[in-house]
Amino acid sequence: MTSNISNESRESGPSTTVNEPRLWCHKGWRARIIKNEDDDGWAVEMSKDGEPEPALVSPWTMGRDKRNPKPLDAAAFNTLVKTASEVLRRHEQQRHALYHKQLAVNTPSGRISVTLDIIADEDDPHALLRACDAYGEPLAELRVTAGFRLTMASARAWIDDDFRKPC
Known part of the structure; x- marks a missing residue:
C-alpha cells in the first residue's frame, strides 16, 4: 500500500x-x-x-x-x-488469572491464604507457592515447578505437612 x-x-x-x-x-x-x-x-x-x-x-x-x-x-x-x-x-x-491462583483454607489455627504465581520464563519456568495468615503475614514460600496444580487438596496437604516441599 x-x-x-x-x-x-x-x-x-x-x-x-x-x-x-x-x-x-x-x-x-x-x-x-x-x-x-x-x-x-x-x-x-x-x-x-x-x-x-x-x-x-x-x-x-x-x-x-x-x-x-x-x-x-x-x-x-x-x-x-x-x-x-x-x-x-x-x-x-x-493473563493474571492464568498465572495467578489463590485459595483460602480453613484450619484449626485460622484461615490461610495459599497463592500460586507462575513465572513464565523461557529459560527457567517455575512457580512460587505462598501461604499467608488471615492478617496477610507470610507463613511460607516455596519454589515449585510451573506445572504445579494448586487445588484445595494440594493446598491442604502442603499446610498439613508443615509447608514442606510437595512431592
Missing part, C-alpha cells in the same frame, strides 16, 4: 501529537488507517507507544466517495483509545 503519511509523522515520538486524516498520535497512542488486505475496504490499527504489535485492528468506514477511508477525527480517536485500552485491560486480566 502506498501511503500519504510523511516519514516524519510515521516516526513520531511518544510526546508528539499528530492529527492527519490517516494518522493520529496523542498521549501514547497511535491510530493509523491501513488498507484492509482481506477485501477492498480499510482498517484502523491502534498501537500503544513502545509496543511492537497493535492492541486493536478494526474495520474502518469508507468515505463519501466509497473508495477512500473516512478521515480520523478527535471523537473517533478517543473512542478507539477507549476500546483499545479495554482490550489491553482484558488481556492483562486474563
Whole structure:
C-alpha cells in the first residue's frame, strides 16, 4: 500500500501529537488507517507507544466517495483509545488469572491464604507457592515447578505437612 503519511509523522515520538486524516498520535497512542488486505475496504490499527504489535485492528468506514477511508477525527480517536485500552485491560486480566491462583483454607489455627504465581520464563519456568495468615503475614514460600496444580487438596496437604516441599 502506498501511503500519504510523511516519514516524519510515521516516526513520531511518544510526546508528539499528530492529527492527519490517516494518522493520529496523542498521549501514547497511535491510530493509523491501513488498507484492509482481506477485501477492498480499510482498517484502523491502534498501537500503544513502545509496543511492537497493535492492541486493536478494526474495520474502518469508507468515505463519501466509497473508495477512500473516512478521515480520523478527535471523537473517533478517543473512542478507539477507549476500546483499545479495554482490550489491553482484558488481556492483562486474563493473563493474571492464568498465572495467578489463590485459595483460602480453613484450619484449626485460622484461615490461610495459599497463592500460586507462575513465572513464565523461557529459560527457567517455575512457580512460587505462598501461604499467608488471615492478617496477610507470610507463613511460607516455596519454589515449585510451573506445572504445579494448586487445588484445595494440594493446598491442604502442603499446610498439613508443615509447608514442606510437595512431592
